Amino acid sequence: MCTSCNTVTHQPNDDASAEAFAEGLLDTVNQTSLAIMISVGHRTxxxxxxxGRGWVTSxxxxxxxxxxERYVREWLGAMATGHVVEIDATDGENRFRLPDAHAEVLARSGQSMGTMFQWFAVLGGVETRIVDAFKHGGGVPYDAFDRFHEVMAEESNLTVVSGLHEHIIPLVPGLADDLDRGIAVLDVGCxxxxxxxxLAxxxxxxxxxxxxxxxPAIIAARKTAQTLGLTNVEFAWRDVTDLATPDQIDLVTAFDVIHDQRDPAGVLAAIQRVLKPNATFLMQDLxxxxxxxDNVGHPLCPFLYTISTMHCxxxxxxxxxAGLGTVWGEQLAVQMLGEAGFENVKVNTLPHDIQNNWYVSSKPAKAAEPVAA
Ligand SMILES: C[S@@+](CC[C@H](N)C(=O)[O-])C[C@H]1O[C@@H](n2cnc3c(N)ncnc32)[C@H](O)[C@@H]1O
Known part of the structure; x- marks a missing residue:
């Protein structure tokens, strides 16, 4: 620990042998392979x-x-040797069983953790373009990613939709009552x-x-609204950096959006502008x-820096x-909210969403007076 700047420094571990490191990497090869097969198991x-099916043959x-069957049998091979399913070969025919505890974590009726394993194939699909960007700069645009919005919607179901009423809305005192009475809400990067x-x-x-x-995301959103027969919601295909009309909105939400922005400071300023005085900005971010x-030892940071490099x-x-990246982090998020003029910034964590912080802040009642020269 550096006491003057309060940061942690990690020295290379000189005791670790090359053999031990290589052994660890072999484990990574196996775990990465398993990740792809878990994604396949989720999608199929x-x-x-x-x-709940007990012992089954392929x-x-x-x-x-x-x-x-031929594909299912090979998949079961990966699952059994990867200790996701159990195997019984005692009567000459292989039988497989998914333990209840594993089903609780992987199946859709449980925690549906299979959802996040889909990212590896989504990201792998742009690897060549990312390598090219390493050499020449620039980036890979949204429309290059296969299934991005589909997987994102599944993840949103887990981290946002599932917790809206029990955990997220109660973060803002009085918000449920305001929503019941009728207010104007804008979701940026919906x-x-x-x-x-x-919510609608x-x-x-x-x-x-x-x-x-x-x-494509807006087309999917309109379809969902139409299917649900909602008349109090509208979706539009537009860049939120240029939101201009001031003092219109009672609540702005941004779920996993700000760090992706071309101009994150500009978007935060635009959100500030369109909110009514005293109104709330609710932001979910990693x-x-x-x-x-400080992130060495964080349970998910290799994953987050990977998602950042390959997507956000x-x-x-x-x-x-700006290329802010997925891991812009809490300190910078709080700083940028302050610089955009938000007050009363509170950083919350929620039990249903271990990946994210939930930032609640508000627009001042009165715009700050320009500082006199
Ligand atoms: C990580 S996704 C999150 C989507 C959604 N909020 C959710 O939780 O499922 C980020 C979204 O922000 C959108 N986005 C990024 N920059 C934007 C901008 N300047 N204006 C509008 N949308 C933007 C992207 O198209 C993408 O759909």
Whole structure:
């Protein structure tokens, strides 16, 4: 620990042998392979099919899941040797079982952790373009990513929609009552709009607007709103950096959006502008330190820096932007909220969402007077 600047320094571990390190890397090869196969199991609903089924052969599982047996058998090989499923080969025929505890974590009726394993294939699809950006600069735009909005919507269901009423709305005192009475809400970077639609369904007297830069996300959001028969919500394909009309909105939300921005300071200023005096800005963003040395030992930081390099930072750089990155961190987030003029910044954590901080702040009642020369 450096006592003058309060940061942690990590020295290389000279005792670690090359053999031990290589052994660790082999484990990484196996775990990475397993990650891809867990994603496949999630997408093919194999974990959902295995849940509660007891011992099954590959043929029985393939029949139940309506999948090709040869692929299912090979997948079970990865799952059994990777200790995700158990194997019993005692009577000459291989049988497999997903333990209840594993089903609780992986199946959709449980924690649905299989959702996050889909990112590796999404990110892998742009690897060549990322390598090119390492050499020549620039970035990879949103439309280069296959299934990005689909996977993001699934993740939003887990970290935002599932916690809206029990955990997220109660972060702002009186917000549930205000939403019941009827207020104007704007969600910036709404993606496929699941959170906005859930709010609009629950609070019919409030009016909800969702803006997103990506047209496919807006098309998906409009479809969901239409399917649910919602009349108090509108979605538009637009850049939130240029929000201009002042003092219009009672609540702005930004779920996992600010660090992706081309101009994050500009977007925070725009949000400040459109809020009414005293109104609230609610921001979900990744929980980490702004200082990389402090993040050594963080349970998810290798994943977060990877997501950043392969998506969040690069989509910003692709627009000639700041490239803030997924791990901009709590200190910088609080600083930038302050610089944009937000007051009463509170940083919350929520039990259903271990990855993120939840920042609640407000626009001042009266705009600050310009400092006299
Ligand atoms: C990580 S995704 C989060 C989406 C959504 N909030 C959710 O939780 O599912 C970030 C979203 O912000 C959108 N976005 C990024 N910059 C934007 C901008 N300047 N204006 C509008 N949307 C933007 C992207 O298109 C993307 O859908």
């Amino acid at each position: 609903h194999l974990f959902d099919t295995l849940r 043929h029985e599982l393939a029949d139940a899941a309506k999948l090709n 993606g496929s709009g699941l959170a906005v639609c859930e 369904r629950r609070f019919p007297r409030s009016h909800f607007t969702g803006y997103d830069l990506c047209e 929980r980490a330190s702004s200082h990389v040395a 930072m690069t989509v910003s750089l692709a627009q000639g932007g």
